[in-house]
Amino acid sequence: MSAPHSPNTPTREETDPRTVIYGFVNDTEDDDDDMDYVPALGGSDDDGDGDDGDEGNMSYHDAAEIIIPRELAIEFAEGEEEDEDGEHEDEEEDELDEAESAISDWPIYISRSQILQLLSQDGIGRILATTYTTRPSRNRNPRAAHLDDDDDDEDSDPGNGYDPVVPRRRRNRGRAAFQTVPSEEGKELMNAGNFGSSPRSSDTIKRKQRLSYNLMRRELGLGSDGRQKNANRTLKHNMIPESIADTIIHYNARCYSGQFSDDGNFFFSCAQDFKVRMYDTSNPYSWKYYKSVLYPYGQWTITDASLSRDNRFLAYSSIRSIVCLAPTDPDDESEPTLLDFANGSHNPRGYHTYFGIWSIRFSGDGREIVAGTGDNSVYVYDIERRQSILRIPGHEDDVNAVCFGDSQSPHILYSGSDDTTLKVWDRRSMGDGREAGVFLGHTEGLTYVDSKGDGRYVLSNGKDQTAKLWDLRKMMSKEKADKVDIGAHTTRFEYRSTAYDESTYRPHPHDCSVVTFRGHRVLKTLIRCHFSPPGSTDSRYVYSGSYDGSVYIWNLDATLAGKIDVLKATRNSRPRDPNLLAETFDFHGRSGGAWMTCVRDASWHPNVPMVAATSWNGWGTSQGTCTVHTWNDGLEEDEAEPRVGRRVNAELRHDARLYRSSSRARRQFSEDDLGND
Structure with missing residues (x-):
């Protein structure tokens, strides 16, 4: 007392x-x-x-x-x-x-x-x-x-x-805690040559050099050899595809992902009707329908797909432990081979364990497939042996994304999880099952991971509404990461039913990312991000889909280089089907009766200035589209054939009924009216 x-x-x-x-x-x-x-x-x-x-x-x-x-x-x-x-x-x-x-x-x-x-x-x-x-x-x-x-x-x-x-x-918290834009670290990367060439001034006069001016200098051979080579590479920097769509491919189900092959001759799209559709894109401006393959007994949707480097096989997954492996040859009508990832040396008694697969990737040599699963693990499957040869239970929550670090080697793996961590695995030193390193910085779960393919840089998308660039030389050791309570720096934001409140954001105290990109919205679904290809962009950009119906394209210094408005390009591009129940609501309280777009994935063509965006699209995002956007030097009209804004069904067949406005679509139409979709 x-x-x-x-x-x-x-x-x-x-x-x-x-x-x-x-x-x-x-x-x-x-x-x-x-x-x-x-x-x-x-x-x-x-x-x-x-x-x-x-x-x-x-x-x-x-x-x-x-x-x-x-x-x-x-x-x-x-x-x-x-x-x-x-x-x-x-x-x-x-x-x-x-x-x-x-x-x-x-x-x-x-x-x-x-x-x-x-x-x-x-x-x-x-x-x-x-x-x-x-x-x-x-x-x-x-x-x-x-x-x-x-x-x-x-x-x-x-x-x-x-x-x-x-x-x-x-x-600081909220917007006051956001990283500075432009990023100084990103500027250094842009000038270092790892992400394309930097423009060089030919004189002391600052002028806006249009493409025609640069082409004239190239044809005249002005400047030294080094300047000419640099000018040829920088010609691609301003060729960012336009918002107006050359072609709108309509599906009667939500479209979850779509990617070009490494050589640009092939494109596939995955939809919620459990079909993967393949297209011949050897002429990128005139696509041809190839074939479709089905996932039998799938659950909810096809979650991911991956193409072998030789374009011969396509692997695709659902929320099951089985991956389908189908040949891409249009003359091969055989059923897909079923690869059970629950079968492997990690399961010697053969007990079947249930887990869904969220992400898969082919190895560079085409012999293995890596998968991120719902049992907090990473699996490596040997296609020839028909069994999983490695299971890494290395996360505390679902593994939403996996990829190989090097396109030429299967040794380095990346995995991104809902536990907010991005982990690096070196299979050459997996005796004790420990990761080689950890990246901390996201304050919510990761939705996607993409490797630049050089064994150094990796990109991730997160539910904290950021995309982050990482450098393997700056990853955190396991010993240091184990001392960090990762649960103390996340609110476990429920991105499927709630809008993100930026005022609650607090930066991660152990953030080891190089550059942070903002502006897009990662809501409702596992939205994806990618590095732009070296052939058509000089590796100058990173880009991501977004819940607001756009594809965001950033410079490496986190400034916005361009935006493809898929919502604007597709709005009311098909009449409303009265048979579809689309009474959903978005985060702004708008009814599913409105036309809404969520760009889930996008793919930049490796050789030409073209982006294909796959989306949940339509009235209440109840259906899907794959839209093809090309660079058109700022022009919204094109005299070439095919004309821009062409609307086709999943098999690229033209249908005049797709051009009818919703006010005129009074009668019901069936799936057969739009072709055998």
Whole structure:
């Protein structure tokens, strides 16, 4: 208990450094005639009933203050995150540490209102779990979401039950915490030659050099050999495809992914009707329908597909442990071969375990397939042996994306997971099952991973509405990563049903990414990002689909180089089918009766300035499209054939009924009316 003080004696609030540091102030009026008696928590159990007598018999109104363990009071009041080495993230808090050590033997006091807050859900959660995160519904309120979050307002929230604490240096949050654009690190990469050539000024006069001017200089052979070679490469930089679509391929099911082959002669698209459609694109401006293959007994949709480097086989997956392997030869009508990834040396007794496959990739030599699965693992399947030869249970949540680090070697693997980590695996040193390194920086789960193919750079998309570029030379070691509590830096944002609130964003304290790209929306589905190809873009860009119906294209310094508006290009491009139930809602409350577009995947042609975007599209995104966009030097009209804006069905057959407006589409039409789709 503490002694009473006389009117001439300074109060505890005036002299006690704990009040200055922690802001613990008694919320009852000081009475000079009252004793500041403080009953102890957890007194003796005198009645023998198993309850602590003092705690059970007193009420919050019987005592002005309660002694609690000092460590808990400091943790609860300060709410400051510490890194895994036990040091505070803010350097200014060293002064507070010195003051704390000076009063380490003193009891810590806490007011009634703070006790009530301590016993609330947030307070109990902080005591019982180090990885505690609040409910998603509360995350919309930055003040209520985390007690250790810094408010943008100097005033305390009167509804949170706290007395104001002494201000400390505030860490940025929301948009204020976004990385600077343009990125200095990205500028260095753009000028280093790893991502294309940099334009060189031919004279001291700054002028806007159009393509025709550059072509004239090339034809005249002006400049040295080095300048001419550089000019030839930089000609491709401004050939970003236009928003207007040359061709709109309509599907009667949502389209999930579509990619060109490495040589550009082949394109495939995967739809929710469990069909993979193949097209001959040897003439990129005149596609030809090739063939379709089916996934038998699929679940929900085809999740991913991958083409072997020789274009002979196509592997495709669903939310099952089985991958289908089909020949691409149009004359080969055989059924696809079923590859069961649950069958392997990791399962010696042959027990079938259920898991879905979210991502697959062919190895460079075509002998193996790597898969990311719903059982938090990475699998490597040997096609010749017909079994999985490696299972890596290396994540704490679904593995949404996998790829090989080097197109020429199967040794290096990348895996991105809903646990927010991107991990690097070297199969040459997997004796103890440990990863070679870890990339931390995303604050929500990863949706896709793409390798540049040079064994150095990798790109990822995340539910925190960012795409990130990583350098293997800057990855974190496993020993250091194991000290980081990855659950403490994520809100586990539910991207399928909630719009992302940027005001709740806080940067990851251990972010080791090189460049962060923003502007697109990663919502509803696992949206994909890619490196642009060297042949048609000089490796100058990275790009991604987006929930808002666009393809975003960034320079390496994180500035926006261009945007392909697929929503604008496809809006009302087919009449509404009254047989389709499309009463969904988007995050803005608009009914599924409106035309909506979500670009899930996009592929840049390796040789020509062309992007093919595969989308959920149509009335309430109930159907799908694959749109072909080409560079047209800023012109919206084209006199060449085929004319821009051509609308075709999945087999590239022209149908005049696709041009009817929705107001004129009064009669019902069946799938056969649009061709055998």
